Amino acid sequence: MTRVLTPVFSRIAAAFLLVILAAAPVYAVEIKEVVSPKGIRAWLVQDDFVPLIALRFSFEGGSAQDPKGKEGLANLMTGLFDEGAGDLDSDAFQEKLDDAGAEMGFTADDDRISGAMRMLADRRDEAVDLLALAVNKPRFDQAPIDRIRQQIIANIKASERDPNTIAGRKFAEALYGDHPYGRQSQGTETSLTSVTRDDLAGYHKRVFARDKLIVGVVGSISPEQLAPLLDKVFGDLPEKAQLEPVKDANLALGKTTRVDYPLPQTSISMVYPGVRRQDADFFPAFIMNHILGGGSFSSRIYTEVREKRGLAYSAGSALVSRDHMAALTISTATRSDRAGETLQILKDEVARMAQDGPTENELSEAKKYLVGSYAINNLDSSSAVASTLIGLQDEHLGRDYIDKRADLINAVTLDQVKAAAKKLLETEPAILIVGPPQS
């Protein structure tokens, strides 16, 4: 019944649920690289079908950069970019943004601050002027800081007695120890209360820099029209970001965390080691995950847990890859009297995959799916294509990746997939069980 009213609340608090983006091939779409006079690079897909422009960008440096004791700083900052910039206060800025027919949003994840604007092509100058103000001269006025901070605190409080939220937090702490990924990216009431205007301004200055910037643009705009706009928004930012180094997370696997609560279902999460997007065996692991419990209605876990036995509505696995961690996660929720049976089925499927790997037939079907699904999953709208452009650059995959991707997938051998299965699935996982006692 509540609707999301500010981008602040879109932050995913639980630490391990982000699904990996395999970067996105854009068949039949030409990606141009545009370099502005001041040297800002962007990837552009020009397309005049709808008179709009979708612009996305990201800066390296997200919640993992929050200083100890100031958890939630990055997330709070992203709620403040439409709350006043330059000589426009919050109200004046939002009024102008509305009048320009543009939509602007910022979010933080652990590794990055991302921004997006969707605008009408013929009103792009007005819209981009506002974006330039927001990016370069956010005001961080005290009244909006206090208001957005209170909204976030209310949001944190709203879920503080929810057993699955409590469990997710406990699990994150158990998995990550004192690594920044294990902290609450929304922060806590105490940490948010300690954040000052100087903290926000300082953070903005350190992170919004040209060397860690990625830009993707899709829509009704030419390279010549885009170049000056890039300069307007990003051209005057500092040359270099000042980021604190973040260590790789060492996931504490092999332990089970239980949260007892008299719920009508028992939810089960399992965490195994994963692969990074840049690792050489990424595609073998990616294919293996697809067969084990990935996206389609024919994965092994889906078939065994749901189709054959009716034990759950959702059951599957996912690869998670962030800058400083990688994991394969499995999750489901089932009736509590059969939770033990369900957990055993999941373990059996993992063991079977680790031991024997997939069949030739499963491998060839998975390849066909993963090759064919790319356009469908990534070309549905201008915003989706713009996100794809960011993902491709983020992983340094190159503008020709789209053409190469099918070959990369098709080159994967059965032995490579079997090796990936052994490597990831022979480890004892971390397990989280939330539900009635003894389920």
Place this chain on the structure above:
Amino acid sequence: MSQILSRTVAAFILAGTLSTAGFILPANAQTMAQLTAEVQKADSAGVTSFHLQNGLEVVVIPDHRAPVVTHMLWYHVGSADEDPGKSGIAHFFEHLMFKATKTYPAGEFSRKVAEIGGQENAFTSYDYTAFFQQVSPQALEMVMTYEADRMENLILNEDVVKTERDVVLEERRSRTDTNPAALLSEEVNATLYQNHPYRFPVIGWLHEMEQLNLKDALAFYEKFYTPNNATLVVSGDVDADTVKALAEKTYGKVPRRSEPGKRERPQEPEQNTKRTVSLADARVSQPSFQKIWLVPSYNNAKPGEAEALDLLSEILGGSTRSRVYQALVVKDGLAASAGVYYQGGALDDGTFSVYGAPRGSASLQQVEDGVDAQVARIIKDGVTADELEKARNRFLKSVIFARDSQAGMARIYGSTLSTGQTIKDVQEWPDRIQAVKVQDIQDVAKRYLVDAHSVTSYLMPEDGKPDEKIPSTGEAAPVEPQTEGVIQ
């Protein structure tokens, strides 16, 4: 409130409906003219439609940007069409449509779609059940063949029904029984609607779901799954001639299987009371409230009323620029969230709701009073021409932005045509939005937002008390989420 259930959690979220995206243009004549021209271009956008001999309606929406087509088959049957005592059968049957047919073994259609990297899913609401796939244009004939096949050739048995019934029971536990807000929302609908089947949850009541059986499923199939009770929408990289030829070759072979007849559900009596529903749960730590009214939908409103209600909800609480948000969240600092929602996309009566939750030291009562005051102010003084113009421009803008998503376009046409409306209604919506006058907004507010006929709901912490006493008249018993679902 709308309630749409998908076959899996992975179901994709299709892009926004016509009236919810928020974009504004200044009230400036030249821009207005440009905007209108763009909107008209977006409206028609080469959309064509035709009927097959067997009564199936087909709509084609070309968009050649990417080699992808969205194929959606909308059956004009939802949970509000179920027989008494059979709540949940529409959604349960949607799940069963993925089983074996006389022609193909169970799972073959899904495998074929997966094999080419296609996406598929299905969802059920009060008024419709839709099945969709996104595939490359070359695979369109394949999905049409399988989709047409399962319209007439599904075979079910006791085992299949029993296993899938367990799946939907788990789905109910996941979505509703584990979620205090969802449980409360279910009770609110059962209170707001006194006679219309919108009072029953789409997923069904647990005790009735447990009894759904093979006979129920087959009877439902034979009555409602027929070409003359469906609309096919194909959007994306395809043209109308191709779709027509393929549709005749596939769906055209399916005979009219039944005559489901007019969709006449029991209608609502006059509402005469103010009702309160509250739920206290140990898992809730922040209280919140919602007030909801029965109002006309786009389908059953008098001309212009639904458009006025839509604009009213936008001005009152549709965005961060709205009256409610500005007053309660920004200026008075009372609310963590506050807003307004008009659900006008129903075959029968729709709903209008306002909601809020306090922040800091503010009480829930203060937030509720603040929202009430904003409603009262519009009833008393109406809105300004400037507010109306801005809200209107946001709606018109949303029409242009909607064109950016082929799946979103398919959904707009499919849902509209499944709730009693026509293609013309979709395409003339911008004109009708243009025609709304300042006075119309105040009129619908006065006519429909009558406090004495509202249902207010409170979601409360177990140990917390409402700030003021909650009227006891008509109060529903708090629901204990743990009682029904736990089998231990």
